[in-house]
Structure formats: structure tokens, C-alpha cells
Amino acid sequence: MQDTAPQPASQNAFAAIADWIRLEQASGVGCRTASLLLDAFGSPAAIFRAGHAALAAHVPAAQASSLSAPVAPELARLLDATHAWLAQPDHHILTLHDPGYPEALRHIPDPPLLLYINGRRELLGAPMVAVVGSRNASVQGQANAQAFAQALSEAGLCVVSGMALGIDTAAHEGALRGPGSTIAVTGTGQDRVYPARNRALAHRIAETGCIVSEYALGTPPVANNFPRRNRIISGMSAGVLVIEAAAQSGSLITAQMAAEQGREVFALPGSIHSALAKGCHQLIREGARLVETVDEVLDAMRVSPLIAPARGPAQAMPDDTMDDSGALLAALGHHPVAPDELLVRIGGDAASLAGALLALELAGLVERLPGGQVQRVVRVA
Known part of the structure; x- marks a missing residue:
């Protein structure tokens, strides 16, 4: 019987990815510094061949020393684990220079060097819209998020969100019901699921949608990673729809990043008495487009429904x-x-x-x- 088990990428093929991981993991080197070095030297391999003196002409001495240092045992273990992870079905890594890297994301000020992907990689080339909102969402907010996301997915758009509780979860659930499907952008390594109660949802998204992370395997749920991953949610999307958001909601960070990236920002209004509407009302005052129906989102993005007529957020009971x-x-x-x-x-x-x-x-x-x-x-x- 022929062995059909997935095989690891060849050592030569993985060597190039390993150089990217080494660059991303270098102490003191963030996305912007890495982009500067890539512009100067062309590739991670060339950066590591350059030597301390050549590197020090572009970055501080401490960073040049970090880049010139040999591979540490901890990094070697990470590379081995990543090589094994890539051997699994539907596991991929895209580098910033890969032609399959999302083009819109490539042009934000600080694009991630690497995207670890679990699921349908082809969705990264689909038209996308983000749906985000409060973790402590109301029942009505979750219903609205699910309905909007399903209608957007039925119109052929891939719905992007952050797999958090509340609005994000409802948006993923709704989008999975349509052909556009969904992409979850996480703030941990691909070998972690956060929050843990969304484990079943994560499995469903990996099967019929796509999970994306810029973080290396083993990265735990560190608080600072989640606001940072929001730039990917907005950066991949043509527009961002905020369903519910309190005055200090993290969703406002995503909306702000979207505006700075030149994306369309939509906000669903709510009751003046609801704390969960204050963030959306603030966005509207600052120039976000007030929307009440999915048609308004589709019209603004110049998208026509492909399958079913777009539906509004709600209809009163007879x-x-x-x-x-x-x-x-x-x-x-x-x-x-x-x-x-x-x-x-x-x-x-x-x-x-x-x-x-x-x-x-x-x-x-x-x-x-x-x-x-x-x-x-x-x-x-």
C-alpha cells in the first residue's frame, strides 16, 4: 500500500522559510526594521550572510549583533517544530515576498513578515470584509452580527474577524453558513486556541475557512498581541463593520487602523441608552458610515449579492x-x-x-x- 501520509517540506525548501523565521525572531527586530533590511539586502538569507559591519550600517549595533549571532538552541527547536507542523494537511506559511501573500496586507505600514495558515489558503485571495465588535455583546448584537456575516458571505465576501467571544464568534458562525466563508486572525501561535471555549469553532473554521496568525508556534495569549493582530484584520479587508462597541472597546482600535489604512469603516447604530452603542456612535461622529442593512455595506463596497438577497439586521415579530x-x-x-x-x-x-x-x-x-x-x-x- 502506498504511504499517503503528509511529508515534511524538503530541507532546501524549508531552509528559505527558516531564514524568515530567524529574521522574525531576532531580538530587537520588528516588522519595520525587517522591512528596511529586506529593502537593503533583498532576502533574509542575504541579511544573515552580510556580517556585522554591513548590518550595522543600517541598524543599531545591538540589532546587528542579534542578526549576526549563530542559531540558538531554542530557535533550533522552534524551527524543528515548525517543520513538523508544515507536514500536516492544510498547514502553510506565507512570507512577505510570497506571491500568495494578501496584496492589500502587503502595503500596510508594518505588514507581518510571516503568515502561518491553517485551512483554505485560497481564501486569502478572496474579497474580504471584517466584522468586529464587543466581547461582552448583547444577545441582539450577536444576532445582528450573525445575520450580517451570513448575508455578506452569501454575497461572496469572505468575513474576517478575530475569533474572540461575542461579536467575533457570531460573525464567524454566520459566515460559515455562506460560500464566502470566514478567516479568523488570532493572537497566538497556530498550536494554541484562544479563547479555549472556541476550540470547536476553530476546528470548523480550519476545515471550511482559514485561521491566520503572524505568531510563531508556541506563542501564548499575551495581551499585547491582540491589539496588534487587529492591523491584519483591517489590513486584509476592504472594509470593517463594527456591530457593537463600548467607548473603550478594542474594536475601535481595529476601526482606527482601518481608517488609517484607507479602508471603509461601517458602524451599526444602537440605543442612546446602551453602553455597547457608544463606540459605534463615536465612530459615526468621526466619519464612519452609518449602516442599518447589509445592502448598504454591499453598495458601499460595490458588491452585488451572488446567491441570496442581502438581509437587513432584523425584522420585528408580527x-x-x-x-x-x-x-x-x-x-x-x-x-x-x-x-x-x-x-x-x-x-x-x-x-x-x-x-x-x-x-x-x-x-x-x-x-x-x-x-x-x-x-x-x-x-x-
Whole structure:
């Protein structure tokens, strides 16, 4: 029987990748310094052949010394582990000079030297749009993210997000339902899944979408890595849609990077009473495009739906589906409200209201917000 197990890349083929990893791992050498050296010497191999004196003409002496040093045992172990990782199906590494490297990302101010890829590499050449938002998202926000992402995917766009909890997770879930699929940009090495509760989602994305990281194998979930990976989310995408964001949300970093990179920024408005809408409202004040439907995003990006008509974020439930709870839902409206205020609107007693709200919450029609407020959940089309 013929052995069909994946084979490691040849030593000659991997040697070139190893030089890139060595450059990326060099102490004191970041993306910008590495790009400067690549412009001067042409390739990582040429950089390491140059010698201390030639390197010191372009970078400080400490960096020249780091680049001139022999391969340390720790780096050698990393190279061996990476070689073995590449032997697995659908595992790839793209360098900044690789023709398959995403062209839009290549032209940001500090493009990653390496992209570690798990999944469908061809998605990196697809038209992309990012969908991001709060980790502590509301039920309504998650429903909106899932609906928008699915419609964007059905229109042929690949949805990019960060695989965080909340809006990111909902966006990936929705995008996996369409042919455009999804790309998750992570802040850890490809041998780590963070957050751990998204492990099953990560496996699904690796099977039918793509997971991308600039970080070497073994890189743990370090806090500083996540804001930094946001430049990749925006850099690969033609536009960034922010669904929910608090005033200090990390999603605003992604939106800011997108604006600086010349990308379109979209923001979904929310209630003036919701803390999770303040970030989106800030973006709108600063020039982001206010959108209420997927059509508006597609029109701005000059994309026509390929499969199904684009859908708006939500449609109200017909009155005849609300049964006896209709009066309470109508009194709730579409803004967060404290139970005491709701009791003033509808009358009755607090115990009966608490029971009715609990029934609606169990039915998925109402959610409880921080601070004790409640809000109606609109079913997404």
C-alpha cells in the first residue's frame, strides 16, 4: 500500500522559510526594521550572510549583533517544530515576498513578515470584509452580527474577524453558513486556541475557512498581541463593520487602523441608552458610515449579492406571534429599560412582571443587561 501520509517540506525548501523565521525572531527586530533590511539586502538569507559591519550600517549595533549571532538552541527547536507542523494537511506559511501573500496586507505600514495558515489558503485571495465588535455583546448584537456575516458571505465576501467571544464568534458562525466563508486572525501561535471555549469553532473554521496568525508556534495569549493582530484584520479587508462597541472597546482600535489604512469603516447604530452603542456612535461622529442593512455595506463596497438577497439586521415579530406577551413587548419598545420604569408603563405588581419577564427571557425574546435593565430581542430574519 502506498504511504499517503503528509511529508515534511524538503530541507532546501524549508531552509528559505527558516531564514524568515530567524529574521522574525531576532531580538530587537520588528516588522519595520525587517522591512528596511529586506529593502537593503533583498532576502533574509542575504541579511544573515552580510556580517556585522554591513548590518550595522543600517541598524543599531545591538540589532546587528542579534542578526549576526549563530542559531540558538531554542530557535533550533522552534524551527524543528515548525517543520513538523508544515507536514500536516492544510498547514502553510506565507512570507512577505510570497506571491500568495494578501496584496492589500502587503502595503500596510508594518505588514507581518510571516503568515502561518491553517485551512483554505485560497481564501486569502478572496474579497474580504471584517466584522468586529464587543466581547461582552448583547444577545441582539450577536444576532445582528450573525445575520450580517451570513448575508455578506452569501454575497461572496469572505468575513474576517478575530475569533474572540461575542461579536467575533457570531460573525464567524454566520459566515460559515455562506460560500464566502470566514478567516479568523488570532493572537497566538497556530498550536494554541484562544479563547479555549472556541476550540470547536476553530476546528470548523480550519476545515471550511482559514485561521491566520503572524505568531510563531508556541506563542501564548499575551495581551499585547491582540491589539496588534487587529492591523491584519483591517489590513486584509476592504472594509470593517463594527456591530457593537463600548467607548473603550478594542474594536475601535481595529476601526482606527482601518481608517488609517484607507479602508471603509461601517458602524451599526444602537440605543442612546446602551453602553455597547457608544463606540459605534463615536465612530459615526468621526466619519464612519452609518449602516442599518447589509445592502448598504454591499453598495458601499460595490458588491452585488451572488446567491441570496442581502438581509437587513432584523425584522420585528408580527403582532399575532406575541400572544399574551404582546402588551409587555410593546411596552418594552426597543431600548433598555429598568423593571421599575416598565412597571410604571404597564401597571400591575412587581411579582407578576418578574414572572412575565422570566418567561420572555427563557423564550429568547428579552435579555437582561448589566445594571438590571432589560431589553427586547428582535428576531433576525
